[in-house]
Amino acid sequence: MLVDSTQIIEALWETLWMVGFSLLFSALIGLPLGILLVITRKGHLWENAPLFNVLNGVVNVFRSVPFIILLVAIVPVTRFIVGTSIGTAATVVPLVFYAGPYIARLIENSLLEVDKGVIEAAEAMGATPNQIIFRFLIPEALSSLVLALTIATVGLVGASAMAGAVGGGGLGDLAITYGYQRFDTTTMYITLGILIIMVQGLQTTGNLMSKKIRRS
Amino acid sequence: MIQFSSVSKTYGSGKDAVQALSGIDLTIETGEIYGVIGFSGAGKSSLIRCVNLLERPTEGTIKIHGKDLTSLSKKEVRQTRKDIGMIFQHFNLLNSKTVYHNVAMPLLLSGEEKKKVSQRVADLLDFVGLGDKADQYPDQLSGGQKQRVGIARALATNPSILLCDEATSALDPETTQSILELLRKVNKEYKITILMITHEMGVIREICDKVAVLESGSIIEQGTVFDVFTDPQHRTTQKFVRSIMNDGLPESILNEINRKEHKHIYRIQFTGSTTGYPLLSRVSREFALDLNVLYGNITELQGIPYGNLIVEFIGERADIQRALLSIQQQHITVKDVIRDAG
Structure with missing residues (x-):
């Protein structure tokens, strides 16, 4: 094996760091975007066809670019925001561009599942649009929203592994530089094992949280 | 009092336009239980939704206690809606909230203080016979119990009007009876005017004072339940009457x-x-x-x-x-x- 345990632990931290921050920022973008994609729809709370079409189109554009290409394509933006296009921090930017629209779609789906009747009841009791969103729509969809964010997180773990391509660090970087390029199979399997455990843990936690929310 | 004057409602426009209501004139006096009956697609849903402007009429006016709803601002409409309770065929409760929270919701939206809310909710749950179910979730309740929660929620803000949108259509006959009895109690004890739409003539016979028959978006017959049942004029009305008489x-x-x-x-x-x-x-x-x-x-x-x-x-x-x-x-x-x- 060409790496020692401190290198692995460091890579693990980098992965957690990348996933954590990009999740935070993409959720901050994806949540409002997802809500807007729902309420600007025809016949919904804040029907606005032009806005919906623009948002819908933008989300689709970003969703159609493969991450590995997005990573390179937005280098100027990354450089503008973080000052560099190499390293862990620089990877967070494309990850957010990748996961933000993805989360928006997932959120949109969860919110669309909320029974229209509930929204009608909310309107009938004189709720304001804000109240409808925050006291009816989101609470009713919460358990499904948690599952959606879990899916997004797992997706981010996978995408962060590609960050190795721009020297982004993390477990994926380790697996590519040592496992693939230098034929160090052990390192490859160890990183793989850690990723598997991580994803299992995330999914299980997400499932538990979602279940708990449904019942409390 | 609810007054419809030449209310029409059209969905869509041009070739795809669908006329749901045309020239509805209807007056519902304070304290009445008024039933609107019609087959599906007759326009009942649109009619009842015009009363709290969930649907805005394309033409005509709707006055609640003399005030024209269609001329109000959004904020005033929301304020007026607090005076108009509504219950639904599929209850439309928040599944993520307890019975208590569902009933408290309209009060919390108005920013009532917690203590007042809990007292009011307790009273309402007692009134609908669910005093012991406050901490349960809707999916733990039967259909009839869910509708009771719906009724308690609709009454929370002390409305003067209650709209019932096929409120008993998803319930079995026995539960329907008990819900109708509860609605009668609501009408008697709180002096609340009730407007209900239904396709079940039995519901009309059971509790309504007056009835209007809706067909293809127009009222083809209206009057006291007694008159309409004993001497139906229109064919559709006769069909409805015959279905249960x-x-x-x-x-x-x-x-x-x-x-x-x-x-x-x-x-x-x-x-x-x-x-x-x-x-x-x-x-x-x-x-x-x-x-x-x-x-x-x-x-x-x-x-x-x-x-x-x-x-x-x-x-x-x-x-x-x-x-x-x-x-x-x-x-x-x-x-x-x-x-x-x-």
Whole structure:
């Protein structure tokens, strides 16, 4: 094996760091975007066809670019925001561009599942649009929203592994530089094992949280 | 009081336009239970949703206690909605919230203080008979219990009007009865005006004071439940009435009548005070006729007895004509059964 345990632990931290921050920022973008994609729809709370079409189109554009290409394509933006296009921090930017629209779609789906009747009841009791969103729509969809964010997180773990391509660090970087390029199979399997455990843990936690929310 | 004046509602425009309501004129007096009945697609849903502007009418005005809703700002509309409770066929409760929270919701939206809210919710749950269910979730309740929660929620803000959108259509007959009783109690104890839409004539007979029949977006008949049930004018209304009034003739009787083709068989309808009148024996004596009762029933509508007899008149034709005339003079309805075909 060409790496020692401190290198692995460091890579693990980098992965957690990348996933954590990009999740935070993409959720901050994806949540409002997802809500807007729902309420600007025809016949919904804040029907606005032009806005919906623009948002819908933008989300689709970003969703159609493969991450590995997005990573390179937005280098100027990354450089503008973080000052560099190499390293862990620089990877967070494309990850957010990748996961933000993805989360928006997932959120949109969860919110669309909320029974229209509930929204009608909310309107009938004189709720304001804000109240409808925050006291009816989101609470009713919460358990499904948690599952959606879990899916997004797992997706981010996978995408962060590609960050190795721009020297982004993390477990994926380790697996590519040592496992693939230098034929160090052990390192490859160890990183793989850690990723598997991580994803299992995330999914299980997400499932538990979602279940708990449904019942409390 | 709810007043519809020439209300029309069209969905879509141009070629795809669908006219859901056209020229609705309807007045619902304060304290009444008013039923609107119609087959699916008749426009009932649109009609009831115009009252709290969940649907905005394309034409016409809707006045609630004299105030024209269509001219109000969004904020004023929301304020007015707090005075109009609504319950739904599928209850539309928040599944993520407890019974307590569901009922408290309208109060929390208005920013009432916690202590007041909990007192009010406790009272409401007691009123609908769910005092012990406050901490349960909707999916732990039966359909009838969910509708009770819906009713408690609708009453939370002390509305003066309650809209019932097919409120019992998803319930079994027994539960329907208990929910209707609760609605009657709501009407009596809180003096709340109730407007309900339904496709079940039984619901109308059970609790409504007045009824309007809706077909293809227009009101084809309206009046007191008693008048409409005892003397339906329009074909659709007759169909609805026949669906539950049981005043159609049984098959065996019809066969009997058909066999007596050239006989004189009449349907005599007694309403209200005339049910107590010994009509048949008097007619029989006065006009020297034999009367043979083939079929009859007496039901009660809004506490008024309503009788329905199929009688064969046996005797001279002239005597029969005079007898019929005399019966009509008592303001009792007589119809030739054979000519009416049942």
